[in-house]
Amino acid sequence: MLQSVSxxxxxxxxxxxxxxxIPEVMxxxxxxxxxxxxxxxxxxxxxxxxxxxxxxxxxxxPGIFVQTVAFTLAATAVGLTADMQKGLIDRFxxxxxxxxxVVIGRTVGxxxxxxxxxxxxxxxxxxxxxxxxxxxxxxxxxFVFLLAFGYSMSWIGVLIGLSVxxxxxxxNLVFMTVFxxxxxxxxxxxxxxxxxxLQYFAEWNPVSTVVAGCRELFGVTNQxxxxxNSWPSQNPLAMSLIYMVLIVAIFAPLSVRKYIRxxxx
Amino acid sequence: MKSIVAEGLVKSxxxxxxxxxxxxxxxxxxGTVLGLLGPNGAGKTTTVRVLATLLTPDVGQATVAGIDVLxxxxxxxxxxGLSGQYAALDETLTGWDNLNMxxxxxxxxxxxxxxxxxxxxxxxxxxxxxxxxxxxxxGGMRRRLDLAASLIIKPKVLxxxxxxTGLDPRGRMEMWGVIDELVKGGVTLLLTTQYLEExxxxxxxxxxxxxxxxxxxxxxxxxxxxxxxxRLEITVEADQISVATALVAQVAGSQPSVDIGIRKIxxxxxxxxxxxxxxxxLLDEAKIHPLDIGLKRPSLDDVFISLTGHVAEVxxxxxxxxxxxx
Numbered sequence: 001m002l003q004s005v006s007x008x009x010x011x012x013x014x015x016x017x018x019x020x021x022i023p024e025v026m027x028x029x030x031x032x033x034x035x036x037x038x039x040x041x042x043x044x045x046x047x048x049x050x051x052x053x054x055x056x057x058x059x060x061x062p063g064i065f066v067q068t069v070a071f072t073l074a075a076t077a078v079g080l081t082a083d084m085q086k087g088l089i090d091r092f093x094x095x096x097x098x099x100x101x102v103v104i105g106r107t108v109g110x111x112x113x114x115x116x117x118x119x120x121x122x123x124x125x126x127x128x129x130x131x132x133x134x135x136x137x138x139x140x141x142x143f144v145f146l147l148a149f150g151y152s153m154s155w156i157g158v159l160i161g162l163s164v165x166x167x168x169x170x171x172n173l174v175f176m177t178v179f180x181x182x183x184x185x186x187x188x189x190x191x192x193x194x195x196x197x198l199q200y201f202a203e204w205n206p207v208s209t210v211v212a213g214c215r216e217l218f219g220v221t222n223q224x225x226x227x228x229n230s231w232p233s234q235n236p237l238a239m240s241l242i243y244m245v246l247i248v249a250i251f252a253p254l255s256v257r258k259y260i261r262x263x264x265x
Numbered sequence: 266m267k268s269i270v271a272e273g274l275v276k277s278x279x280x281x282x283x284x285x286x287x288x289x290x291x292x293x294x295x296g297t298v299l300g301l302l303g304p305n306g307a308g309k310t311t312t313v314r315v316l317a318t319l320l321t322p323d324v325g326q327a328t329v330a331g332i333d334v335l336x337x338x339x340x341x342x343x344x345x346g347l348s349g350q351y352a353a354l355d356e357t358l359t360g361w362d363n364l365n366m367x368x369x370x371x372x373x374x375x376x377x378x379x380x381x382x383x384x385x386x387x388x389x390x391x392x393x394x395x396x397x398x399x400x401x402x403x404g405g406m407r408r409r410l411d412l413a414a415s416l417i418i419k420p421k422v423l424x425x426x427x428x429x430t431g432l433d434p435r436g437r438m439e440m441w442g443v444i445d446e447l448v449k450g451g452v453t454l455l456l457t458t459q460y461l462e463e464x465x466x467x468x469x470x471x472x473x474x475x476x477x478x479x480x481x482x483x484x485x486x487x488x489x490x491x492x493x494x495x496r497l498e499i500t501v502e503a504d505q506i507s508v509a510t511a512l513v514a515q516v517a518g519s520q521p522s523v524d525i526g527i528r529k530i531x532x533x534x535x536x537x538x539x540x541x542x543x544x545x546x547l548l549d550e551a552k553i554h555p556l557d558i559g560l561k562r563p564s565l566d567d568v569f570i571s572l573t574g575h576v577a578e579v580x581x582x583x584x585x586x587x588x589x590x591x
Contacts, residue, residue, distance in 0.1 A: 003372065010369040018357045021398060087353035091414070094317050095370050096342040 004098035011092075011105025015079075016112060029075075030117055033068045034124045040064065040188060041128050048189060051223045054131055059224055061122075061130045062142075062214035063187030066207055068117060069150030070182055073157035074174040075110045080161025081170040089162075089262065100256050103162075107154040114150045118143060134219030142217035145240070149210045152244040155251035162258045186225035187211050203230040206243040212236035266331075268422055268453035269293035269316060274325035276311055276477075285311040286322065287477035293455055298448055300468030301457040302565070308477040309457035310350065313426045316455070317347045330421045330453075346415030346423045350430055352407035353414075354399050360386060360410050361395040367414045385413040389443065405436030409443060416447070423447070425456045429463060441466060461565030471565075475573045485565065492563045492571045497540055498531040499548075500557040506530065509555070512547045516540050534560070 019026045041057050050056040080103075083089050092102045122130075122143075132139050157174065164170040184201055185191075185208040191199050202208050208225060213236040215222040225233050232239040271291040277284045286308050293299040301309050314320040316329055318338035327334040330344045354363050361382055368378030386392045389409040394402060399410065408428060415423060428444065429437040444467055448454055458464050464471045465485045473481040473488070481488060497517060501509045506528060513521045513530050517540065521532035534540040537560050548555055 006372075007370060010366060014355060014358065014362075014366050017362055018355070021359070021362070022357050086356070087349050087351045088355065090314075090319055090349060091347065091353040091367075092370070093319055094342060094345065094347040095367070096339055096372070097370050 004101055007097040007101035008105040008108065011102055012109040012112065015106070015109030019113060019116075026113070026116065029113070030120045033064060033117060033121045036064055036067070037061070037121060037124045037128065044188065052220055054133075054220075055129065057125065057129045058131070058218070058220045059215065059222075060188065061125045061132075062211050062218060062220075063185075063224075064125075065118060065121065065146050065214060066149065066211045067182040067187055068121065069114055069146050070153050070178050070207060071174075072110050072114055072150040073153040073160070073178055074171065075113070076106055076154045076157030077161035077164070077170045077174050078167055079110070080106060080158060081164050081167045084162065084165070084262070085167060089259075093259075093262075099260050103158050103255050103259050106158060107151060110154050110157075111147055111151045114147055118146060132218035132220070134217060138217045138219065142214050145210070145213060145217065145237075148244055149206075149240065152247040152251075155248055155255055158255035159251055159258055162255065162262050181205060181207050185211060186222065188224075190224045200230060203233040206240065206247075208232070209236040209239040209243065213240045266295045267292050267328075268295040268297075268331075269299070269327075269329055269455060271312070271316065271327040272325055274312065274315055274322045274327065276315065276320065276322045284477050286315070286325075289325070289474070289478055291472060291479065293453055294469075295453050296451050297469040298454040298456060298467055300464030300471040301455060301474055302459070302461060302464045302471050302569075303457075303474035304459055307474045309474060310426055311477075312474070313347070313349075313424045313455065313457060317345060317424050318342055343418070344421040346418070346420035348408075348412045348415040348423075348425050348428060350427045352399075352411040354407065354411055356400040357398055359396050359398055360391055360402070363399065363410065364414060364417070368417050371418045373417070381417055385416060389413045403436070404432050405439055408432060408436070408440055412440075412443065420452065422453045422455070425454065427457055427459065429458070429460065437463075461569060465565055473569065473572055481568070481572050488565065488568045489563045492567050493533050494562075495534055495537045496531050496561045496563070497534045497544060498529060498557075498559055498561050499544065499555045500527065500529045501553055501555050503528055505553045508551055509548065509553055512551065512553075513544060516544045516547065528556075531561070 037060070040060050045056040045060070048056055050059050052058050080089070089102070160173060161170055164173060184198060185205045186202060187207060191202040194202060203225060209232045212222045212225050212233065216236060269291060271289060274286045274289040275284070276286040289308065289312060291299070291312070301312060303309050311320065315322050316327055316334060318334055318341050321335065329341050332340045332344070334341050355366070358366070364382035364385055365378050368381050369375070373381060386395045389412070391406060391410060391413070394406060399407060402410065412425070412428065425444070429440050432440060441463070444456070448467070456467060468485070470482065470484050471488060472479045481491065497513065499509060499513065506523065506525065510521055510523055510530050513532050517532035517534050519532055521530045523530050541558070541560055545558070
């Protein structure tokens with residue numbers, strides 16, 4: 001058991017080392033969300049009537065945070081596909097290590113990278129007027145909540161990453177899944193303008209529940225959701241936690257199983 | 266003692282439509298080098314993947330270092346080293362980082378992993394490049410580092426899957442030197458290659474494989490003698506071909522084959538050097554001065570052609586190692 005923990009920590013450490021060895025990757029991974037903050041803040045901010053004190057940026061920041069952590073799925077999937085293509089997964093599989101070490105190490109590594117990204121984004125958000133009003137404890141809790149959601153998404157990425165053979169295919173596949181999820185939600189705009197059926201979808205969408213949960217924790221009224229009066233929109237934190245547990249419970253065993261049988265070529 | 270035994274391995278894909286292995290048997294004596302020789306798609310990589318616990322065969326069994334590959338894969342992983350066709354390393358990390366990481370994954374303690382990484386870099390002449398990311402390495406350096414990574418625990422059995430594919434001649438020579446060193450250290454080595462010369466150079470015995478089966482086995486010399494012994498070959502001016510052919514026939518005791526285009530006459534001979542002296546004397550008496558003359562021992566290429574009926578094709582890197590069933 002202790003051995004398995006040390007195994008996955010070695011894999012996690014490898015990813016953190018990558019961040020140090022090629023800082024460009026980390027820099028771009030941070031610039032992109034920071035750019036999103038600025039774009040949305042100044043392009044949509046003027047057009048959308050947020051109806052909350054402090055303006056659109058208060059509603060926007062939770063949305064962008066969630067979008068960013070949802071894309072952990074992409075980092076995980078693309079990273080694993082690349083490792084498979086290079087034969088690195090084969091080498092790991094020929095080592096006397098726990099079968100789950102490589103995939104757990106990967107998900108933990110990607111989540112750790114998220115910490116850096118979230119801190120930078122929070123800083124940029126602060127510069128453009130984001131002021132959570134709920135106090136330090138709840139703000140920290142919100143970040144833990146975000147990281148937990150990113151971690152669960154990472155497990156979906158593991159399964160995709162191990163099932164696809166081409167890095168570019170992995171990339172396209174995850175963008176095709178994650179983009180609609182983040183836009184068919186309450187992350188950036190009110191769901192009220194959507195057709196009724198999409199409103200239901202948007203309210204049951206895990207991205208929406210996590211965004212709504214975050215808004216609650218940051219102390220801002222969720223003006224963009226709860227038009228269809230569904231249970232998730234009333235209980236976003238509880239629903240989000242259920243989603244996270246479900247995602248991990250389904251995808252972690254599938255991913256480990258896939259890893260055991262996978263062959264690179 | 267046998268270090269590697271494979272019995273009746275079968276592995277097929279797409280519901281049996283494609284047979285990568287079709288009843289493959291292998292035995293490798295402890296401390297020796299077996300060269301698994303075959304063209305792309307013959308089943309070499311699949312064999313290695315089964316023996317290295319990466320792939321479960323449909324049928325058959327195998328032991329490595331006396332351990333059952335299918336029943337106790339974890340135990341097998343503790344005593345093998347694997348270095349594949351593609352340098353399986355983390356490109357963004359340095360050489361040192363990579364070896365240190367693999368050392369930790371082989372459960373050396375922190376100090377032990379560092380010490381081993383330093384030792385191996387030294388041994389493979391990579392100390393200077395230790396702090397550089399792998400992506401800046403040449404092909405040969407990558408392969409050496411990849412090999413180093415497979416030697417962290419001093420494995421009992423080492424699998425090298427086409428260790429020199431894609432390397433330039435210099436890289437290949439370096440790699441051969443390194444492998445030679447290893448073998449002197451007493452490791453059992455299974456080496457796959459499409460280069461007949463490489464098998465000849467490195468292996469104690471050779472198994473020729475085609476369409477998922479071993480089709481011939483033996484030392485390089487044994488395989489060569491299967492195709493026949495030496496051949497006498499001479500090249501002469503075009504107007505001298507008929508006279509020279511008659512003389513060669515007289516020496517060889519059989520009708521030589523003649524290639525008019527390149528003016529080459531050749532025939533199998535049993536007593537190599539004596540025949541050479543004899544034909545030289547006869548040619549001299551006939552006032553024929555051959556442009557080229559020599560005894561040729563059959564190459565493994567000849568062996569391959571005579572065994573499989575086709576040339577060992579060298580397909581571009583990245584070809585799938587599976588074969589359509591005939």
